[in-house]
Amino acid sequence: MIKFDLIYDADFLDQSYKQASKDILQQIKQEISDGASGYYNLPYESQDLIDKVQAYGNAFKHINTIAVIGIGGSSLGTKAIYEFLRHKTKNTKKIIFFENPDPIDITEKFMAIDKNSTQFLLISKSGSTVEPMSIFKAIIYNFNLKIDNNENIIAITDHDSALYKFADKHNIKTFTLKDNVGGRFSVLSSVGIVPLTLAGFDTKKILDGAVETLESFLNGDTKHIFDKAINLAQNKDKHPINVIFSYSNTLKEFTQWYVQLWAESLGKIDKDSKRTGLTPVGHIGAVDQHSFLQLIIEGPRDKTVTFIKIDDFENSLHVPKYTLDYIQKSDYINGHTFNELINAECDATMQSVHEQGVNVDIITLDKINEENIGELIMYYELLTSAVGIMLNINTYNQEGVELGKRILVKKFQN
Amino acid sequence: MIKFDLIYDADFLDQSYKQASKDILQQIKQEISDGASGYYNLPYESQDLIDKVQAYGNAFKHINTIAVIGIGGSSLGTKAIYEFLRHKTKNTKKIIFFENPDPIDITEKFMAIDKNSTQFLLISKSGSTVEPMSIFKAIIYNFNLKIDNNENIIAITDHDSALYKFADKHNIKTFTLKDNVGGRFSVLSSVGIVPLTLAGFDTKKILDGAVETLESFLNGDTKHIFDKAINLAQNKDKHPINVIFSYSNTLKEFTQWYVQLWAESLGKIDKDSKRTGLTPVGHIGAVDQHSFLQLIIEGPRDKTVTFIKIDDFENSLHVPKYTLDYIQKSDYINGHTFNELINAECDATMQSVHEQGVNVDIITLDKINEENIGELIMYYELLTSAVGIMLNINTYNQEGVELGKRILVKKFQN
Numbered sequence: 001m002i003k004f005d006l007i008y009d010a011d012f013l014d015q016s017y018k019q020a021s022k023d024i025l026q027q028i029k030q031e032i033s034d035g036a037s038g039y040y041n042l043p044y045e046s047q048d049l050i051d052k053v054q055a056y057g058n059a060f061k062h063i064n065t066i067a068v069i070g071i072g073g074s075s076l077g078t079k080a081i082y083e084f085l086r087h088k089t090k091n092t093k094k095i096i097f098f099e100n101p102d103p104i105d106i107t108e109k110f111m112a113i114d115k116n117s118t119q120f121l122l123i124s125k126s127g128s129t130v131e132p133m134s135i136f137k138a139i140i141y142n143f144n145l146k147i148d149n150n151e152n153i154i155a156i157t158d159h160d161s162a163l164y165k166f167a168d169k170h171n172i173k174t175f176t177l178k179d180n181v182g183g184r185f186s187v188l189s190s191v192g193i194v195p196l197t198l199a200g201f202d203t204k205k206i207l208d209g210a211v212e213t214l215e216s217f218l219n220g221d222t223k224h225i226f227d228k229a230i231n232l233a234q235n236k237d238k239h240p241i242n243v244i245f246s247y248s249n250t251l252k253e254f255t256q257w258y259v260q261l262w263a264e265s266l267g268k269i270d271k272d273s274k275r276t277g278l279t280p281v282g283h284i285g286a287v288d289q290h291s292f293l294q295l296i297i298e299g300p301r302d303k304t305v306t307f308i309k310i311d312d313f314e315n316s317l318h319v320p321k322y323t324l325d326y327i328q329k330s331d332y333i334n335g336h337t338f339n340e341l342i343n344a345e346c347d348a349t350m351q352s353v354h355e356q357g358v359n360v361d362i363i364t365l366d367k368i369n370e371e372n373i374g375e376l377i378m379y380y381e382l383l384t385s386a387v388g389i390m391l392n393i394n395t396y397n398q399e400g401v402e403l404g405k406r407i408l409v410k411k412f413q414n
Numbered sequence: 415m416i417k418f419d420l421i422y423d424a425d426f427l428d429q430s431y432k433q434a435s436k437d438i439l440q441q442i443k444q445e446i447s448d449g450a451s452g453y454y455n456l457p458y459e460s461q462d463l464i465d466k467v468q469a470y471g472n473a474f475k476h477i478n479t480i481a482v483i484g485i486g487g488s489s490l491g492t493k494a495i496y497e498f499l500r501h502k503t504k505n506t507k508k509i510i511f512f513e514n515p516d517p518i519d520i521t522e523k524f525m526a527i528d529k530n531s532t533q534f535l536l537i538s539k540s541g542s543t544v545e546p547m548s549i550f551k552a553i554i555y556n557f558n559l560k561i562d563n564n565e566n567i568i569a570i571t572d573h574d575s576a577l578y579k580f581a582d583k584h585n586i587k588t589f590t591l592k593d594n595v596g597g598r599f600s601v602l603s604s605v606g607i608v609p610l611t612l613a614g615f616d617t618k619k620i621l622d623g624a625v626e627t628l629e630s631f632l633n634g635d636t637k638h639i640f641d642k643a644i645n646l647a648q649n650k651d652k653h654p655i656n657v658i659f660s661y662s663n664t665l666k667e668f669t670q671w672y673v674q675l676w677a678e679s680l681g682k683i684d685k686d687s688k689r690t691g692l693t694p695v696g697h698i699g700a701v702d703q704h705s706f707l708q709l710i711i712e713g714p715r716d717k718t719v720t721f722i723k724i725d726d727f728e729n730s731l732h733v734p735k736y737t738l739d740y741i742q743k744s745d746y747i748n749g750h751t752f753n754e755l756i757n758a759e760c761d762a763t764m765q766s767v768h769e770q771g772v773n774v775d776i777i778t779l780d781k782i783n784e785e786n787i788g789e790l791i792m793y794y795e796l797l798t799s800a801v802g803i804m805l806n807i808n809t810y811n812q813e814g815v816e817l818g819k820r821i822l823v824k825k826f827q828n
Contacts, residue, residue, distance in 0.1 A: 072704025087518050100701045101759070103729035103752035104501050104782075105663040128743035131700060134733040134755060137748075141734040165740040183704075240714060241655070241693060249519040260705035267709025277713030279655060281695055286545060287514045289815065290486025290597070291674035295681025297814030299691030300654060315517035319548040320555040326579040329542035332826040334551075338517035341548060344825045345515070345818075352818035368518075400711030401703065404759075404766035411758045412746045 002375050003364040004224040007354055012227045021226035024386045029218070031385070037396050038178045039185035039381055043210040043374075046193045049175065050204055053197040056173075059151055063119045066199050067109075069098045069139065070123030070191075071131045072260060073183020074156075077377070078192045080257040084250045084373050085201055088314070092200040098139070101131045106138065115143040115152070121195050123156040125183055127163025130408070147172070156190050182396050184261045185381055188374075202370050209374025217382050225383055228361060232278060232304065233390030239304045239359065242278050243296065246308040247285040247346040250368060255282030258380055265384045267400065268393040276391050286345040293349060297356055304359045308376075309346045311366045313339045416789050417778040418638040421768055426641045435640035438800045443632070445799070451810050452592045453599035453795055457624040457788075460607045463589065464618055467611040470587075473565055477533045480613050481523075483512045483553065484537030484605075485545045486674060487597020488570075491791070492606045494668040498787050499615055501664065502728070506614040512553070515545045520552065529557040529566070535609050537570040539597055541577025544822070561586070570604050596810050598675045599795055602788075616784050623788025631796050639797055642775060646692060646718065647804030653718045653773065656692050657710065660722040661699040661760040664782060669696030672794055679798045681814065682807040690805050700759040707763060711770055718773045722790075723760045725780045727753045 006012070032040045068075055075097050082095050096109055120139060124132050139145065145153070147170045155167035159176040167174040175190035186192065188210055197203045216222050232242065242262065244255050259280045267277035283292050285307070296303055318337045333341055354360050363379075365372045388395030420426070446454045482489055489511050496509050510523055534553060538546050553559065559567070561584045569581035573590040581588040589604035600606065602624055611617045630636050646656065656676065658669050673694045681691035697706050699721070710717055732751045747755055768774050777793075779786045802809030 071701060076705070087522060100663055100698065101752045101755045102661075102663045103727050103731040103756070106752060107729060107731055108501060127741050130744040130747060130755070133741060133744040134747050134752070137734045137736045137738070138731060138752075140736065147738075162740040162743065166738055169739050240716065247516075249514055249516045256705075260702075263706045263709035263713075264704075267711070267713030269712050275712060275714050277709050279693075279695070279709060279713070279716075281693070284514065287485060288674075289818065290678075291490070291670075292677045293818065294812045294814040295677035295691050295693060297681070297817070298683050298689060299677075299681030299693070300689050302654060302693070313517050315521060317517040317521055317552060320551045322551045322554065324551070324561075324580055325583050326576040327541050327547060329576065330544040330547040332823055333544060333548050336826065338515045338520060338548070338552070341515045341544070342517070344822055348822035348825060349818045351821050355817065398708045400708040403711070403769065404703065404707065404763045407762035407765050408758055409746055411762060412750065 001366045002372055002379070004361070005364070006224055006228055006361045008227070008231055008359045008361070009357070010227070010231050010359070012223070017227060017230055020230045020390065021223070024226055024229065024389050025220060027389045028382070028385055035180050037182065037185060037385070038180035039188070040214065042181065042188040043207045043214060043378070046188055046190070046207055047204070049190055049193050050197050053194055060119060060198060063117055064093050065113060065118040066093055066095045066195050067098060067113060067118050067120045068095060068123060068195050069120065069132045069135050071099045071129060073186050074123040074125070074132065074191055075099050076253070076257040076260050077187025078195050080254040081187070081192065081196055081201070081206065081373050082199070083253040084368060085370065087250065088368060089201055093198070095195060095199055098135045099131070101134060106135060110142050113143070115145065119152055119154065119198060120145070121154045121156060122163065123191055124163055125158050125161065125177065127157050127161040127166065154194065156194055184264050185396070187257070187377060205370035206374035209371035210378040212371070213375045213378040213382070225379065225386060229383055229386035229390055231359070233387050236276065236278055236391070239302060240279055241281060241303040243281045243283060243292070243303050243305045244308060245283050245285045245288065245305060245346075245349070247342050248310050248313070249284060251308060252284055254373075254376070255284070258282060261380060261384055264398050265388055265395045266391060266393070268391070270391060270393045272392070276393060278387070285349065286342055289345065289349055296353055296358065301357065305353055306361050306363060307346055307350050308363045309343055309365070310368055311343070311364055314367060315339060415780045416786055416793070418775065419778070420638055420642055420775045422641070422645055422773045422775070423771065424641070424645050424773070426637070431641060431644055434644045434804065435637070438640055438643065438803050439634060441803045442796070442799055449594050451596065451599060451799070452594035453602070454628065456595065456602035457621045457628060457792070460602055460604070460621055461618070463604055463607050464611050467608055474533060474612060477531055478507050479527060479532040480507055480509045480609050481512060481527060481532050481534045482509060482537060482609050483534065483546045483549050485513045485543060487600050488537040488539070488546065488605055489513050490667070490671040490674050491601025492609050494671040495601070495606065495610055495615070495620065495787050496613070497667040498664045498782060499784065502782060503615055507612070509609060509613055512549045513545070515548055520549060524556055527557070529559070533566055533568065533612060534559070535568045535570060536577070537605055538577055539572050539575065539591065541571050541575040541580065568608065570608055598678050599810070601671070601791060619784035620788035623785035624792040626785070627789045627792040627796070639793065639800060643797055643800035643804060645773070647801050650690065650692055650805070653716055654693055655695060655717040657695045657697060657706070657717050657719045658722060659697050659699045659702065659719060659760070659763070661756050662724050662727070663698060665722060666698055668790070669698070672696060675794060675798055678812050679802055679809045680805060680807070682805070684805060684807045686806070690807060692801070699763060700756055703759065703763055710767055710772065715771065719767055720775050720777060721760055721764050722777045723757055723779070724782055725757070725778055728781060729753060
């Protein structure tokens with residue numbers, strides 16, 4: 001269960017909000033029916049996928065490690081869920097992510113892998129992304145993997161992509177995703193559901209959480225999403241930067257997933273050929289109170305801040321009632337749990353930021369569980385789509401990154 | 415050795431740049447002589463510290479883990495150096511960082527620690543920071559540590575702070591730092607040098623690198639620092655966001671250190687009572703080309719971008735010359751090293767960003783070594799001081815975070 005509170009300096013009952021909300025809802029229903037993006041269907045479509053992966057169960061009994069070879073949308077969402085749930089789910093397999101073509105990072109990960117107990121998942125929508133393809137080749141060489149009929153390799157890719165054809169030819173197990181599901185919206189497709197199910201997470205509950213958010217949104221019951229999206233888009237020039245402060249280390253990778261979703265979806269040339277967008281920044285509380293907070297408080301008032309907190313960490317670790325000579329100043333926390341401390345820090349920081357006239361909102365998860373991460377993911381995807389509609393852009397493409405790719409190829413052709 | 419290249423749309427030979435450079439240099443010399451900040455002296459003063467720690471050598475022979483208990487400036491710099499050098503320095507001890515009062519994170523780290531082979535370093539300038547003090551108490555309780563004469567505990571704190579008095583009373587080893595060295599400028603003081611020397615890193619070379627940068631700066635030989643600082647400050651309204659794209663996972667923690675240094679130093683009410691500052695954003699290439707790059711290319715032109723790359727990773731991992739059926743599109747990289755690939759991605763991205771009219775600069779480290787991280791740290795500290803002078807602010811305080819701290823205390827008193 002998640003609670004959403006907006007503490008905005010705005011009149012959300014204003015007629016213009018009502019009209020814009022209606023427009024957003026209508027356009028999203030249009031996107032669903034014309035297939036502009038396929039992510040809306042994933043919480044339903046991916047249910048079958050779970051059964052399929054679980055049916056392979058016996059073939060994977062000897063596996064204790066999943067190596068995900070993918071970058072950007074092919075890894076960030078899986079990482080977000082894995083890091084959020086890892087500590088509380090017993091008997092799950094380890095997931096290692098091969099993302100960056102950094103030789104030191106790859107070499108270190110090679111040393112951590114035993115090929116006989118590892119399932120390699122090569123994930124690329126197109127099958128032509130240079131980083132995972134290069135790393136995949138290095139993995140084949142390093143571990144002397146055979147390709148034909150290798151049960152330890154799985155490919156996840158668009159139907160009929162180059163990678164699909166490769167896998168088909170060599171009889172490698174393949175899961176597909178649809179053309180109209182972009183990488184950054186793909187975590188609830190085979191891209192995230194296959195590795196997480198294989199690793200032993202209860203992905204069914206993740207999808208259930210996503211369904212819940214999606215259905216209340218489509219029923220018009222999530223006023224806070226409309227209000228926030230409209231306000232962010234209307235004030236994009238005044239508040240061009242959106243900061244997330246997540247008060248739990250388990251949400252570190254989630255904030256990275258948000259940064260990609262937001263930056264790549266909303267940083268666009270709009271339909272009037274104007275540059276637009278909102279800059280996402282991800283931080284972790286209470287740590288980054290000792291880093292970024294000063295800038296929010298005294299710096300330019302160009303930011304909005306979203307606080308994400310977890311009501312109940314289900315952990316009773318507490319600060320012992322010790323009074324140490326001379327260092328009694330922090331004794332006020334004695335006897336309290338760390339759960340209480342980190343959340344009180346969140347509340348105090350939120351209050352101090354709000355007192356500066358900054359628009360803040362608070363997302364409160366009751367617990368760390370599968371349904372909540374599913375809800376949170378769908379919430380951010382819907383929020384992104386809603387802001388995209390308000391900004392009058394194509395939320396689902398990413399033309400801007402193509403130039404660099406072309407320059408890269410030329411560098412090696414000369 | 416580090417190379418600095420500015421590709422800015424600016425006339426750095428302009429008379430105003432010359433004058434401002436002179437002013438900055440003069441004011442920094444003034445800060446050194448009047449002690450406005452003590453970080454300038456650290457590369458010299460900390461030499462003694464290394465000898466002192468090494469003299470304790472035998473007492474630490476049984477230690478294989480250093481537990482740093484500190485937050486913000488008390489951990490970020492040490493983490494940056496540790497993560498940068500860790501893979502290439504043989505026989506170093508493991509450093510575990512207790513930073514966030516997150517109960518799950520603390521519980522996991524407790525399980526990774528054997529108290530008999532761990533040296534606990536409690537780091538707090540004031541000795542009253544609530545997070546490390548609370549975690550320290552939980553550590554005492556969890557590991558049943560004695561306090562009096564415990565050789566496994568070291569305190570690092572300001573001379574005469576509450577923590578200093580506590581340590582003195584209980585005969586706990588203490589290293590001090592000076593009042594006028596703020597947390598975010600303290601990595602080359604006892605705060606960073608003690609844990610890193612204990613862990614077995616060649617901290618002498620780190621200080622040598624810092625001396626080199628500092629002395630060429632004071633000799634007026636680092637025109638690129640003045641030019642960059644002046645340009646960033648003059649264009650703070652046009653380009654309020656500074657992005658670092660570091661092309662190596664080893665620089666991940668360094669970019670976090672930079673974010674703190676920049677945000678907490680430059681986000682200020684200026685001497686005319688106006689809010690000012692520049693927003694730092696840290697990213698890792700090539701990974702975040704698949705995340706944040708789209709926003710830089712097509713979004714608002716409100717950013718400058720600094721690329722940091724490593725010329726020679728001293729790692730020969732290469733992409734094997736395999737041609738796989740159907741997926742030949744990335745074969746152009748076959749036979750090349752990952753070192754070449756990641757750097758070509760950096761160059762291609764830099765070029766594609768520059769073609770959009772974005773001011774970019776490139777910092778090229780010849781290798782991953784101690785001198786270079788020392789140089790890089792001093793470079794960023796000097797750059798920050800220079801920008802602070804141009805913004806007409808107090809770079810070294812952080813008044814903005816005090817309000818939240820007061821609210822926090824009240825929450826527990828009610």
